[in-house]
Amino acid sequence: MRTYVIKILLLLLTVTVSCDQSMVYDEYIRTNQGRWRWQDAREFSVEMTDTLSMHNIYVKIRHTVEYPMSNLYMFVHVKGPAGQHRKDTVNMILAAPNGEWTGRGTGNLRELQLLYRKQTQFRIPGTYVFTLEQAMRNPELPVTDLGIRIERINP
Numbered sequence: 001m002r003t004y005v006i007k008i009l010l011l012l013l014t015v016t017v018s019c020d021q022s023m024v025y026d027e028y029i030r031t032n033q034g035r036w037r038w039q040d041a042r043e044f045s046v047e048m049t050d051t052l053s054m055h056n057i058y059v060k061i062r063h064t065v066e067y068p069m070s071n072l073y074m075f076v077h078v079k080g081p082a083g084q085h086r087k088d089t090v091n092m093i094l095a096a097p098n099g100e101w102t103g104r105g106t107g108n109l110r111e112l113q114l115l116y117r118k119q120t121q122f123r124i125p126g127t128y129v130f131t132l133e134q135a136m137r138n139p140e141l142p143v144t145d146l147g148i149r150i151e152r153i154n155p
Contacts, residue, residue, distance in 0.1 A: 030144065034064065038140070045129050048125060054120065056120070056153060057150050058113040059076060059092070061112060063110055070095035071091055072136065072143070074090050076132060
């Protein structure tokens with residue numbers, strides 16, 4: 001009976017992993033005690049070897065329903081393997097004008113992603129470092145996790 005359960009779990013894992021062939025990178029990093037502070041930038045190192053394909057890059061967050069505003073500004077820094085650097089300001093809309101959360105989730109937690117860069121080509125192979133930095137007036141916010149997702153377009 002035990003081997004039967006293990007085989008089913010392995011099959012489910014294989015199906016889950018193989019369904020997302022366009023995903024190149026997808027990671028979350030937790031914040032300290034569920035609070036994102038000004039000084040707590042989160043860094044993601046991504047090894048890119050595909051210099052021909054186009055990619056979409058997403059910024060992802062998880063926040064609690066105690067979030068006090070309807071949006072979240074952050075700075076996104078990208079450092080390339082040849083020393084190139086890009087800094088953007090991103091505004092994520094977390095709640096609609098009527099107060100309803102735009103992210104998915106139930107209970108106390110909401111999750112959403114924003115298309116940060118569309119049809120991006122990584123022309124130089126190597127490590128790209130994405131850094132997310134909180135850019136709101138509040139010194140800390142109820143954001144529990146920050147993430148980056150990179151998908152290959154037409155894999």
